[in-house]
Amino acid sequence: MKKKHVKLTTLVGLIAIVALQTVWLYNTYYLIQHDIEAKSNSIIHDALISESIYRMRLIDKPMTIESGEVQQDTIPYCTYLQEALFQVGSDILLDKLDSIYTDLLKKEQIQSNIIINKLYPKQNIVLESTSKEKASQWGTITTRPIPIRLDNSRAIQVILTNPYWDIFGRMSLLLIATVLMMIFVAGCIVYQIKIIAKQNQIARARQDFSYAMIHDMKTPLTSIAMGISMLKSGKIDNQPEKKAKHLRIMEEETEHMLKLSNKVLTLSKLESGKLELIKQEVNLPAMIENLTEIFAIKATKSIRFNTQLEAETAYADEEYLREAVSNLIDNAIKYSNESVQIDIFSKENEKDETVIGVRDNGLGISMKDRKSIFEKFERAAATERSGKGGATGFGLGLNYVQRVVEAHEGTIELNSIEGEYSEFTIHLPKFINEI
Known part of the structure; x- marks a missing residue:
């Protein structure tokens, strides 16, 4: 396989791994966010009841808590408490509700800043808020509006402004493991590419070596063959100087081939650990x-x-x-x-x-x-x-x-x-x- 094909295949594989890991992390983030959202919606009922009880202790007027079998299925109990208190002139205390809700969040091990809004639920218009600044829509969790009037003319809604820190905190081990895994996978892929590239380089080098060795051996063999042919022909028997020259060339070429063969053999022995040194x-x-x-x-x-x-x-x-x-x-x-x-x-x-x-x-x-x-x-x-x-x-x-x-x-x-x-x-x- 060519080097560019190896890189392309590796890149596609890495992208696939990153995509799968991203989907996994997103799903985990969504599940944790959904869990926090569910707990936040549940806590608001308890917080409203606790805030109602706090105000009941502050007033000494008689009050009547209405109830109806038909309404019980759609209107929570905290709404009846809030309506009864409103009828005796005691309106909801957002700062107290904020304190109670924050404590309940901490008991559920949820760390986040909150904004509590009293609003017209039908028009979604904020009447009163614990924060002067408007909450960002990104990364926040908003609870369902809980009515505090039986006619649904007023409602309370809580906004968790930065729950992502708590989400990421719960995902910390997963995120660290993901980062380490990606680094490990990337390192393995890079190492694999280097090994493949090195193997290709060695393969090309060996091929070049084979061609070069055959070419270089061909020359001395040709010289030796020509020298032997000349000596066998007898044409230079009466020319001692020329005959000696041919013999010297044949001897040098033979020595050259022998040295080359010994070098290759020595390297082979060294690699296999079988070379014996006489020191x-x-x-x-x-x-x-x-x-x-x-x-x-x-x-x-x-x-x-x-x-x-x-x-x-x-x-x-x-x-x-x-x-x-x-x-x-x-x-x-x-x-x-x-x-x-x-x-x-x-x-x-x-x-x-x-x-x-x-x-x-x-x-x-x-x-x-x-x-x-x-x-x-x-x-x-x-x-x-x-x-x-x-x-x-x-x-x-x-x-x-x-x-x-x-x-x-x-x-x-x-x-x-x-x-x-x-x-x-x-x-x-x-x-x-x-x-």
Whole structure:
């Protein structure tokens, strides 16, 4: 699946998850709001009765509470109390009702500011209110009008101005869980996309590696085949110099293929943990001198080597350490201009390690490329750095160096400035505990 298709599918899935979660949260909000609204409508009856009893205690006039069997089904009991009090000249006290209603809300664990209005219910005109400001229509809960006159000419209505804080408070755990879940899902999706992208990158790299390897192996095989054909023909039997040249070319090409095969095999063993190292004291001056002589002879560029070997030995497998340093020198030559200066040094640091460094005055490595420079089949950045259609190879060199160093329980560090230099330093313990 292409990367854009993966992103599109993931985006659609994420939108679907967010939509479902939004519907769930909305339904939960609605249910809690409906519960608060039901309790608010229930409480207003109790509040009106309590307010009526309070006023009854304040007056000493006789009063008659009317009742009717027909009206009992439609008019609440609190209305009869309010009508009886009104008939003896005692009108409803909104401030007292406000206090009683607020206390009843708190007992129901509902936290909200309220406004109590006395109104004409038929015209919905406010006659008196506990607040001078008009309540907003958004986010409020309004109770049903409760008549305080038997003729329904007056009614009481309560408005909860900010019940959403109480609703959100009840939903707090759900909201926190939702946020955490969405962060987790988003993280998983991003991680999944990265894995898929990485797998696609590795697949393309392996494909490029296969093509490059086949192409590079085809050339030496062709040279070897031509050399064998020429030798078999006998045409150069009486030309010893030409015969020796063909033999030398065949030998070099065979060695080139063997080194490549060994490198791939070594990486495979390192990845599977089956590589066995034969560690011993390695003579660094002798090894470095041999490598510099070989590269100086083979080089097509002007190369100057500077060596400063303060540490003369390293505890390592000589074959693999030699190949690792060889790769660093080869890279220094590849990614440099026509005139190359390579500094090779060794020393012992305060951590009781042997440090081997290779520094060049070449093209350098950008900060972006440093993240992937040691990855297997790393070729894209190398192609850009070489500036000549890409340096030859398969992107195995630095990965090989890193894995060999890690197999020695050491580390490798990179220090570089793009356009100026690159410096790789290998840190090897002086002694390794054998398993």
